[in-house]
Amino acid sequence: MVLVGEELTELEMAAWRPFIMTATRVIAALDADMKKHFDISHFDHGLLVVLEDQPAQQARMGDIARVMRVDPSNVTYRVRRLEGLGLVKRAPCATDRRVTYARLTRRGKRLLGEAWPVHRRGIRRYFLDHVAPDQLREIADAFNRIMEADPTLTPATQL
Amino acid sequence: MVLVGEELTELEMAAWRPFIMTATRVIAALDADMKKHFDISHFDHGLLVVLEDQPAQQARMGDIARVMRVDPSNVTYRVRRLEGLGLVKRAPCATDRRVTYARLTRRGKRLLGEAWPVHRRGIRRYFLDHVAPDQLREIADAFNRIMEADPTLTPATQL
DNA sequence: AAAGATTGACGGATCAATCTTC
DNA sequence: GAAGATTGATCCGTCAATCTTT
Numbered sequence A, B: 001m002v003l004v005g006e007e008l009t010e011l012e013m014a015a016w017r018p019f020i021m022t023a024t025r026v027i028a029a030l031d032a033d034m035k036k037h038f039d040i041s042h043f044d045h046g047l048l049v050v051l052e053d054q055p056a057q058q059a060r061m062g063d064i065a066r067v068m069r070v071d072p073s074n075v076t077y078r079v080r081r082l083e084g085l086g087l088v089k090r091a092p093c094a095t096d097r098r099v100t101y102a103r104l105t106r107r108g109k110r111l112l113g114e115a116w117p118v119h120r121r122g123i124r125r126y127f128l129d130h131v132a133p134d135q136l137r138e139i140a141d142a143f144n145r146i147m148e149a150d151p152t153l154t155p156a157t158q159l
Numbered sequence C: 001a002a003a004g005a006t007t008g009a010c011g012g013a014t015c016a017a018t019c020t021t022c
Numbered sequence D: 001g002a003a004g005a006t007t008g009a010t011c012c013g014t015c016a017a018t019c020t021t022t
Helices: A009-038 A044-052 A060-067 A070-082 A108-124 A134-151 B009-040 B043-051 B061-068 B074-083 B106-126 B133-151
Strands: A058-060 A088-092 A102-103 B058-060 B090-091 B100-104
Touching: A009 B009, A044 A060, A044 A070, A044 A102, A044 A134, A058 A060, A058 A108, A058 B090, A060 A070, A060 A108, A060 B106, A070 A088, A070 B043, A088 B058, A088 B133, A102 A108, A134 B009, A134 B133, B009 B043, B009 B090, B043 B058, B043 B061, B043 B074, B043 B100, B043 B106, B058 B133, B061 B074, B074 B090, B074 B100, B100 B106
Parallel strands: none
Antiparallel strands: A058 A102, A088 A102, B058 B100, B090 B100
């Protein structure tokens, strides 16, 4: 008898399929909202939020890449564009001249303030509005456990 | 008094943040698995599955685009690549010469057979393994409701 | 004119290679 | 030599424009 992984049960399929389809769709919808209203992607918005959550509203390029799980070159590219929009400013590090900081500008902070109501409305419409409070608790519990199971998945506020 | 959208509650935040972070991560991990083992993206795999689920294991290019919620030009591009890999074959429609079918080849069907254990293992490791059966039921229920709320979100098996 | 599909152009994401500083 | 960041090459995704058929 050959050792094989087991098939998914009906219940497992019933949970997996709606989850993955919803996730794909919600991300796409939030991305479209940010592009339409603020000319930035969902990823750009996430990057600005990472900066906002930092003590001096700045972070090293490499740390941003690690937190957001993307290639450093991608951060270089996105920050260059955000700098062109005046939302972020590059700043050299005084003690280690290899390091470059990306700092949130006043204008970047203002954009985040304007974007939050739009983002929040999306979160509600595409997700929260359809879930009962009891289920919110179950989802919070379950997905927190999934995150904890992967030590490389760190909240954006912890660099 | 100004009318504004309400802030998210603690519970809503506690559900939303782990959900969106998990979703982002799981999709990236499944994509990496497919690329590593089979030289196709998660999206390519999904496209092959759509074909597999159809009666004659074929579908019109435009229908694929609608079901997968992407631009038709993207389907043209992906199918061209998959055809180069011998996983899919284009075929003209006899009754309407505007239409092109994409048909799953024997080789494409074989790849799906080999990919499923890998994909299934990923679904387990990145998601199902960390969720209790009771919570699977809650998730199935909640996310099905979210899907039903958007009539444009149709299961891939229904063209 | 409208539907179906493709093409070309352009911005976005990733990888290897490079450059500078430690 | 290793860390930090950038550059260039390449592939992927999207949009407008195009071509053919209905």
